[in-house]
Amino acid sequence: MLRATNITKRFDEVVALDRANFEAGPAEIHALVGENGAGKTTLMNIISGRLRQDEGAASLDGIDLPAGSALAALKAGVAVVNQSPMLFERMTWEENLAFGGFETGGFDLAAVASRASELAHSLGFSLPPRASLIEERTMAERVRLEILRALSFKPRVLILDEPTGVLAPSELGAFLDLLRRLRAEGRIIVLITHKLGEALSVADRITVLRQGRVVAKTTPAETSEAELARLMIGELPEAPVGPSSSRHEGGPALSIRGLSARRDGRLVLDNVSISLRAGEIAGLAGVDGNGQAELVDILAGVRARDCGEISFAGDQDEAAMTVIPEDRDLVGLVLDMTLWENLVLSRPLLKRTTRRGWLDRKEAMRLCGEMLARFRIRAPGPDTIAATLSGGNRQRLEVARAIASTPRVIVAHNICRGLDLAGTADVHRTLAQFAASGGAVLLISSDLDELVRMCGRLYVISRGRVREAAPDERNPETLGMLMAGKWN
Amino acid sequence: MIRAIAALALAIAIIAGALLALGASPLGVMAALAQGAFGNWYALTDTVVRATPLIFTGLAISVSFSAALWNIGADGQLVMGAIAAGAVGPYLGGWPRPLAITLMMAVGAAGGAVWGGICGWLRARRDTNEVISTIMMNFVAAQLLSWVVHGPLMEPSRAYPASTPIAENAHMYMFMPPSRLNLGIVLAVAAAIGCWVLLFKTAIGFEMRAMGRNRRAATFFGIPIARLSVSVLALSGAIAGLAGAVQVSAITHRLYEKMSPGWGFEGIAVALVARLHPLGIIASALVFGALDNGSQAMQRAQGVSAELVQVIQALVIMILLAFDTPLLARLGGRLRRAMPIAARSAEEPSDA
Numbered sequence: 001m002l003r004a005t006n007i008t009k010r011f012d013e014v015v016a017l018d019r020a021n022f023e024a025g026p027a028e029i030h031a032l033v034g035e036n037g038a039g040k041t042t043l044m045n046i047i048s049g050r051l052r053q054d055e056g057a058a059s060l061d062g063i064d065l066p067a068g069s070a071l072a073a074l075k076a077g078v079a080v081v082n083q084s085p086m087l088f089e090r091m092t093w094e095e096n097l098a099f100g101g102f103e104t105g106g107f108d109l110a111a112v113a114s115r116a117s118e119l120a121h122s123l124g125f126s127l128p129p130r131a132s133l134i135e136e137r138t139m140a141e142r143v144r145l146e147i148l149r150a151l152s153f154k155p156r157v158l159i160l161d162e163p164t165g166v167l168a169p170s171e172l173g174a175f176l177d178l179l180r181r182l183r184a185e186g187r188i189i190v191l192i193t194h195k196l197g198e199a200l201s202v203a204d205r206i207t208v209l210r211q212g213r214v215v216a217k218t219t220p221a222e223t224s225e226a227e228l229a230r231l232m233i234g235e236l237p238e239a240p241v242g243p244s245s246s247r248h249e250g251g252p253a254l255s256i257r258g259l260s261a262r263r264d265g266r267l268v269l270d271n272v273s274i275s276l277r278a279g280e281i282a283g284l285a286g287v288d289g290n291g292q293a294e295l296v297d298i299l300a301g302v303r304a305r306d307c308g309e310i311s312f313a314g315d316q317d318e319a320a321m322t323v324i325p326e327d328r329d330l331v332g333l334v335l336d337m338t339l340w341e342n343l344v345l346s347r348p349l350l351k352r353t354t355r356r357g358w359l360d361r362k363e364a365m366r367l368c369g370e371m372l373a374r375f376r377i378r379a380p381g382p383d384t385i386a387a388t389l390s391g392g393n394r395q396r397l398e399v400a401r402a403i404a405s406t407p408r409v410i411v412a413h414n415i416c417r418g419l420d421l422a423g424t425a426d427v428h429r430t431l432a433q434f435a436a437s438g439g440a441v442l443l444i445s446s447d448l449d450e451l452v453r454m455c456g457r458l459y460v461i462s463r464g465r466v467r468e469a470a471p472d473e474r475n476p477e478t479l480g481m482l483m484a485g486k487w488n
Numbered sequence: 489m490i491r492a493i494a495a496l497a498l499a500i501a502i503i504a505g506a507l508l509a510l511g512a513s514p515l516g517v518m519a520a521l522a523q524g525a526f527g528n529w530y531a532l533t534d535t536v537v538r539a540t541p542l543i544f545t546g547l548a549i550s551v552s553f554s555a556a557l558w559n560i561g562a563d564g565q566l567v568m569g570a571i572a573a574g575a576v577g578p579y580l581g582g583w584p585r586p587l588a589i590t591l592m593m594a595v596g597a598a599g600g601a602v603w604g605g606i607c608g609w610l611r612a613r614r615d616t617n618e619v620i621s622t623i624m625m626n627f628v629a630a631q632l633l634s635w636v637v638h639g640p641l642m643e644p645s646r647a648y649p650a651s652t653p654i655a656e657n658a659h660m661y662m663f664m665p666p667s668r669l670n671l672g673i674v675l676a677v678a679a680a681i682g683c684w685v686l687l688f689k690t691a692i693g694f695e696m697r698a699m700g701r702n703r704r705a706a707t708f709f710g711i712p713i714a715r716l717s718v719s720v721l722a723l724s725g726a727i728a729g730l731a732g733a734v735q736v737s738a739i740t741h742r743l744y745e746k747m748s749p750g751w752g753f754e755g756i757a758v759a760l761v762a763r764l765h766p767l768g769i770i771a772s773a774l775v776f777g778a779l780d781n782g783s784q785a786m787q788r789a790q791g792v793s794a795e796l797v798q799v800i801q802a803l804v805i806m807i808l809l810a811f812d813t814p815l816l817a818r819l820g821g822r823l824r825r826a827m828p829i830a831a832r833s834a835e836e837p838s839d840a
Contacts, residue, residue, distance in 0.1 A: 335701075
């Protein structure tokens with residue numbers, strides 16, 4: 001029995017956890033759900049010894065877990081799969097796994113690799129080529145490696161922090177099966193998630209956190225998605241926007257024809273054709289690492305293509321399209337600059353706030369203040385450093401910047417990953433308004449729910465090849481097959 | 489700024505402890521140091537004169553580090569500026585003085601700009617790590633200087649390893665002789681204001697800072713990284729080159745084998761203490777100039793080695809960096825990439 005009693009944790013003035021109680025038994029999958037900032041990760045960090053609680057205690061099978069000792073927690077059998085993989089970027093994956101339980105002395109990387117691939121095989125994963133560096137691997141591969149590393153400790157308790165965001169639907173089934181198998185072995189599985197459908201389908205019990213407090217303990221049989229959402233947010237969320245079904249779409253806005261690109265000699269985009277019409281939101285579904293990142297880079301103009309054409313309706317100015325990159329912290333924003341400086345990172349906005357080479361700070365600040373108000377970005381003001389914003393507000397800032405650049409096309413890559421319900425709804429509403437006013441959106445995502453909800457037409461990408469999904473293929477099963485590359 | 493002062497205070501406390509251990513009186517040493525730096529009109533003006541090249545090199549570091557281009561070659565760029573000015577200087581006899589001085593400065597800046605620009609070009613086109621290339625170019629510049637004062641630019645009597653003196657018309661305007669105070673300090677302050685305006689008031693400066701804070705984001709948003717790398721390192725070199733030209737025009741009036749006692753490296757410390765802020769660099773250079781200047785008096789009065797001042801400076805830098813982790817992290821990331829083998833042993837996710 002894993003038990004946390006009356007855990008309180010404060011960060012300066014903020015109470016992250018307020019007398020939280022948590023309990024999970026053997027042979028149980030326990031879902032811990034809540035909005036971003038509700039304290040889910042903080043609670044698990046305390047249980048796994050990465051943070052020291054101010055009050056309260058955690059115990060496993062009646063034995064106290066020493067506060068603030070990650071090593072002791074690991075030895076006691078608590079292993080964690082992190083939200084953003086904590087891997088050594090510039091080491092190979094074998095070296096990374098050698099930090100786990102695969103290494104039994106002698107630092108034999110070949111042995112580590114063979115044990116890891118054995119385990120991976122039993123889980124249905126395939127591993128990257130030997131000796132490749134983590135920084136060259138996709139996010140999905142990193143998460144899989146992290147899961148392998150956690151399992152290598154043969155843990156009694158496995159805590160998974162939002163692990164499914166980067167998995168494909170086809171991988172999701174296998175992954176949930178894996179959780180069930182681990183449960184059957186008598187382990188305690190804690191699944192942190194804000195995907196309510198997932199929690200309902202796989203968990204035995206559900207604990208809901210809101211603003212640091214446990215507001216409900218329930219089971220899937222006793223509750224519903226709507227009730228969980230209400231518990232998490234404290235009120236009914238606004239009705240989600242429907243797919244942009246406006247069939248009165250305008251003329252072509254963006255057309256990509258026969259685009260191919262290589263990376264390290266490997267074909268990562270293979271004769272890709274996508275067309276967008278003004279006023280529509282089209283989706284590009286796919287498992288991460290199937291060429292989406294390269295497509296985004298090419299559209300943003302930072303990667304060269306081998307062949308193919310990209311054209312916009314009307315004039316070809318650089319303001320025609322804005323690309324919102326996947327990694328908002330590393331690529332989308334300059335975290336240690338102010339909000340207004342981040343706003344003018346966008347070329348069209350920099351142009352608009354520059355007079356003969358002089359940066360018009362006042363104008364940029366004014367524009368930024370306007371954006372903060374219009375997009376309900378919670379920040380003290382344009383002079384705030386971007387790093388102090390929460391993830392949801394950072395994403396709102398990115399979307400606000402894209403809209404403010406007044407493009408005709410927005411390409412958005414995994415922009416709702418890690419966002420809570422309120423943040424996701426905000427971002428989706430903004431994109432829908434943009435489309436309604438005649439803009440075109442290409443929503444690139446690995447989240448099928450999001451795509452089916454938001455998009456009129458869907459494309460699927462698999463191993464660099466793109467194909468449009470027919471209307472009768474718009475269901476998770478068929479899309480999952482297509483994403484796995486099962487088409488002629 | 490508060491951090492910088494705290495770092496300085498901590499360094500002084502450690503030094504005081506060291507002095508006590510050496511059996512010298514910390515207060516006496518400090519007093520002698522202060523006396524030598526500020527004690528009389530001559531001491532005061534010489535502190536300013538010693539600070540002048542440090543302002544220039546500090547600014548050179550500031551503009552390049554702000555764009556995360558780690559120029560460790562300000563010393564070589566300064567020397568190239570001096571060589572260029574020293575080579576042109578003797579031929580300016582018939583020129584009006586303002587024009588002659590302007591030309592000295594221009595060729596000095598050009599000399600440094602070429603030296604820095606080469607490294608920028610290598611970075612942009614061949615992705616050559618500028619930490620390594622700029623360090624190497626220091627050695628090339630030092631040997632070049634040694635060669636020209638023994639060879640092509642050697643003074644007519646061929647007796648001393650020094651160049652032909654520059655024409656009197658090319659001598660910098662001096663204020664209140666016999667002090668060595670000269671127009672150079674005004675140029676240095678003007679350069680500081682110019683750098684501040686560039687970095688914080690112009691679109692290009694914004695692009696430089698964005699590139700310095702997050703290279704990947706800058707690339708993604710279409711900031712011309714390659715072109716900026718060349719321009720920034722050329723500009724950085726030009727500013728360092730000005731230090732050399734001012735030195736030749738105002739102080740030495742000819743080239744010697746050792747033109748720089750390491751101003752290019754001291755400039756790194758000057759800039760880091762000022763946390764790369766161009767206007768802060770004026771103050772920080774004056775502090776370092778005072779330490780340099782006062783150390784002579786300290787040695788005479790208290791019998792403590794002048795090298796102790798270098799220990800103080802080293803301590804200030806280390807303590808400051810210990811206080812300033814973000815800057816250290818960015819510098820560290822760059823250095824790690826410069827030394828990939830060492831990096832394999834102790835690795836954290838890289839910063840860029």
